[in-house]
Amino acid sequence: MFAAEQYETFQNEVRDFVLAHCPAGTRRIVAESGKLTRTRLAEWQRILYERGWGAPSWPKAYGGTGWDVWQRHIFDEVLAECDCPPQYHHGLRHIGPVLIEYGTPEQQQRFLPGILRGEDWWCQGYSEPGSGSDLASLKTAAQREGDVYRVSGQKIWTSHAHEADLMYTLVRTASTGRKQEGITMLLIPMDAPGLSVRPIRTIDGWHHVNEVFLDDVRVPVANRVGEQDRGWEYGKFLLSRERLGSANVAPLFQLLERTKRLVASRLEGPAEARRREHLALRLLMAEAEIVGQRELGVRAIEDVVQARPLGLAPSALKMASSRLMQQVSEIAFEVLGPTLAGRFGAKEGEVEDMNWLQSYLFFRARTIVGGTNEVQKNVIAKALFGD
Ligand SMILES: Cc1cc2nc3c(=O)[nH]c(=O)nc-3n(C[C@H](O)[C@H](O)[C@H](O)COP(=O)(O)OP(=O)(O)OC[C@H]3O[C@@H](n4cnc5c(N)ncnc54)[C@H](O)[C@@H]3O)c2cc1C
Incomplete structure (x- = not known):
């Protein structure tokens, strides 16, 4: 583990690099809550790979960075703070770790490099x-x-x-x-x-x-x-890592910050003061939970690194982060909703508003994808009380 100032140096190094190298067009789409194409995500993955940062969570022997938990955490947060996209997950966070754990050396040689370079989706x-x-x-x-x-x-x-x-x-x-x-x-x-x-x-x-x-x-x-x-054994290993994706709260912080800016910019006048304060309070309550979620997430990732059993963390983190994603995007929707409801297809100058609407609707699926909330509750109940 580094000393505090070494983490700060690392954070500055990541920030300088991503600000200089993440394409401006990609950052604009992220800042406007837009949807990124494969081409843009693959380009970003290649840039990180060339810097040696293609796989923050993989062991060094397989092309990973060998970073500790805090470095990974700092990396995710800096990416979010600078409006850089998170890395495409299906290769890096799902099948990659399965191949590292259970794949043959031939499969590892054949499939891992394409994931690292952003060539295979x-x-x-x-x-x-x-x-x-x-x-x-x-x-x-x-x-x-x-x-x-x-x-x-x-x-x-x-x-x-x-x-x-x-x-x-x-x-x-x-x-x-x-x-x-x-x-x-x-x-x-x-x-x-x-x-x-x-x-x-x-x-x-x-x-x-x-x-x-x-x-x-x-x-x-x-x-x-x-x-x-x-x-089933390999599939379950993968699913628990998929749910653990929720341990990365950086996208939640990013959504929270964007929503704060939206509230401040769209509800400016004195006539909006009561509404603005009410929404600010709701955002503060969400922020308190997100900070707690960050602590739990770091502990869970530490468990993975130390090869300790993950227990209930993936299910609990997934449920909480899905709810928070929905709560915060609901606030954005409340700010914009009346002007947007029932419309698709942005007119000039409306791209960001339409992206907010689409994100709000997209986040409805968060409580379904990767195992529904009810299923997570069953997993937790079984672990606590038995079958
Ligand atoms: C946007 C999106 C992306 C997805 N991406 C993928 C993907 O890439 N790959 C993939 O394989 N799948 C993907 N899925 C599928 C997702 O994993 C399933 O939708 C999810 O597991 C639920 O299964 P189901 O849709 O068949 O619903 P069902 O299992 O039929 O559930 C219907 C309802 O019954 C409830 N229910 C079911 N069983 C129980 C129980 N035992 N106790 C209590 N309540 C229960 C559920 O919670 C739900 O509310 C995606 C889904 C969405 C919406």
Whole structure:
């Protein structure tokens, strides 16, 4: 661990670098709560990779930075403070750690560099129609024939499938025993013959989620992670890291600061004083919780680094951060709402307002994605009281 002044030096180094190298157009989109394309996120990942900061949370041996918990934390906060985007998570925070833990050396050599350089984009093919919360009931079937699996079935709500190169997915390889026992994790290229993607349009008007259809897709056995029928273990490892993404409260602080500025700039006059003060109080209450969330998040990341069991932290952090995201964006919506309600498609000078509306609607899904609130409560209740 560094001395306090060394952390300060590190913080300044990160700030100087990102302010000098994060493209202005990208920072403007982030500052206006806009949606970033793959091209912009990949460009940003390449810039960080070239600086040696491609994977803040990976071990050095795999191209990571080897930073301690506080350095990672400072890095995330400086990025948010400077309106730089967070790194694309599916490769770096989801499948990357799984491959480091369970992948073969060949898989690590083949897949990790593309994630680090921002060249390979991954998506997650877990959920199916009828198998979301009850994920272990999934039915997409994979039958082994020599050195390939033949895969048929359907995935749904697959974020970024339309712009991804590869999908990590859970498939059924056996139907006997407990439903968790016959599941296997496969890595499937999105251009594999027999795989097709259909968009799902969501209430926010953005395109993030899709249906993915698999019709006799042939996947090499070399693309299987770990052992056949043990995919549930790897999938759960990944899901707890996904939920732990909520331990990074930097985006929450960023949203809070932007909302404070919005309240101050849009409710300026004396006639708005009462409303402004009321919203300022609500923002302060949210800030108090976000500060607490930051403490819990740092402790949870320290547990990961020390290889201690994560316990209830991922579920508790995910529930709290989803609620806070929704609460703060509701405040922004209350400031702008009357002028925006019922409209999509920005007119000149309205881009930022429309982005606020779309973000507000997008954050509705936070309590569903990665396991619903009810499911998190079940996880916590089971851990506390048993089955
Ligand atoms: C924007 C968005 C992005 C997503 N991205 C991805 C992705 O990239 N990859 C992927 O695989 N999936 C993704 N998902 C899917 C997400 O993980 C599922 O939607 C989620 O797990 C819920 O499953 P479901 O939609 O089938 O709802 P259901 O499981 O059918 O749940 C319906 C309702 O019943 C409640 N419920 C269900 N079971 C219980 C229970 N045992 N006790 C109490 N209440 C219960 C739920 O809380 C919910 O309110 C995404 C979803 C959204 C909305």
